[in-house]
Amino acid sequence: MIPLFGTVLAAVLGLAFGSFLNVCASRWPENESILKPPSHCRSCDRRLAWWENLPLVSWLALRGHCRTCHASIGWRYPLAELAVAILWAATVWRFLSSHTQPDFSDLAYTIDLANTVASIIFLWLLVALAVLDAENLWLPDRLVLPGIALGLLLGVTCASLESFLHLGGGFVVWEHMVAMATVSWFLGAVVAAAVVLAARFIFIVIRDQEGIGMGDVKLMAMLGGWFGIKRSLLAFAIGVVTCAVYALLMLRAPSIRANPKAWAKLKLPLGTFICLGGVVTAFWGVPIVLAYWH
Numbered sequence: 001m002i003p004l005f006g007t008v009l010a011a012v013l014g015l016a017f018g019s020f021l022n023v024c025a026s027r028w029p030e031n032e033s034i035l036k037p038p039s040h041c042r043s044c045d046r047r048l049a050w051w052e053n054l055p056l057v058s059w060l061a062l063r064g065h066c067r068t069c070h071a072s073i074g075w076r077y078p079l080a081e082l083a084v085a086i087l088w089a090a091t092v093w094r095f096l097s098s099h100t101q102p103d104f105s106d107l108a109y110t111i112d113l114a115n116t117v118a119s120i121i122f123l124w125l126l127v128a129l130a131v132l133d134a135e136n137l138w139l140p141d142r143l144v145l146p147g148i149a150l151g152l153l154l155g156v157t158c159a160s161l162e163s164f165l166h167l168g169g170g171f172v173v174w175e176h177m178v179a180m181a182t183v184s185w186f187l188g189a190v191v192a193a194a195v196v197l198a199a200r201f202i203f204i205v206i207r208d209q210e211g212i213g214m215g216d217v218k219l220m221a222m223l224g225g226w227f228g229i230k231r232s233l234l235a236f237a238i239g240v241v242t243c244a245v246y247a248l249l250m251l252r253a254p255s256i257r258a259n260p261k262a263w264a265k266l267k268l269p270l271g272t273f274i275c276l277g278g279v280v281t282a283f284w285g286v287p288i289v290l291a292y293w294h
Contacts, residue, residue: 017084018081022080087120118153144219148225185225231289
């Protein structure tokens with residue numbers, strides 16, 4: 001029951017929360033409330049009908065244009081909704097596909113459920129941060145800081161479950177496991193952030209200008225708290241490589257080739273690519289790291 005129903009439900013909820021992500025990504029950079037005014041066309045200010053707010057379906061039905069002023073509705077809207085839906089469905093399938101029915105007395109199910117809830121929140125944050133950085137070169141603290149806390153919360157939660165349900169409980173055992181989870185989270189966050197902070201400092205010394213923003217440093221702290229040292233560095237490496245590939249592809253654009261000086265000053269959304277690395281690491285980080293060390 002859980003694998004099929006849970007996966008479909010996760011995909012539907014992912015579309016809905018992907019739509020909410022689009023609201024945040026459109027309004028936060030303009031310092032607008034995400035609650036007021038109601039959904040409207042950002043070109044002609046017409047309030048949208050209920051059927052124009054259906055995630056993905058409305059964009060397809062309207063063919064990517066406002067039905068009143070015919071202004072273009074960007075590809076970001078359906079892509080963000082689809083990305084969250086796919087990631088949430090894949091997360092539920094990954095953690096819960098081996099369970100045929102809910103059983104909170106089963107340690108494995110309880111831990112998998114905790115991982116599922118934390119992971120879908122974490123993945124939503126990664127997609128939101130990727131969109132905001134791609135469009136605005138902005139990684140807001142209102143998303144990054146809760147993401148950092150989420151890594152600690154997951155570690156402590158899993159440690160508590162392990163202590164009370166598997167090791168027989170006891171305050172001493174629980175206190176020890178929570179302390180270990182906290183230390184692991186702290187080391188991961190600090191080391192991951194320190195690596196990017198060092199790269200930022202070296203760039204400033206060599207070029208006498210800022211090359212990496214502090215938002216990227218905080219983002220790496222979030223990934224370090226979530227993944228630990230090895231996998232967070234993997235996410236960073238994937239982000240740097242994919243960003244470099246993107247930059248090389250852009251060099252072939254006629255507008256860039258015609259004005260190389262403008263290209264030299266162009267800012268790239270490194271945070272977007274680090275988030276992409278975070279998504280890859282969330283699903284395949286463990287086997288990639290193991291393959292590398294072997």
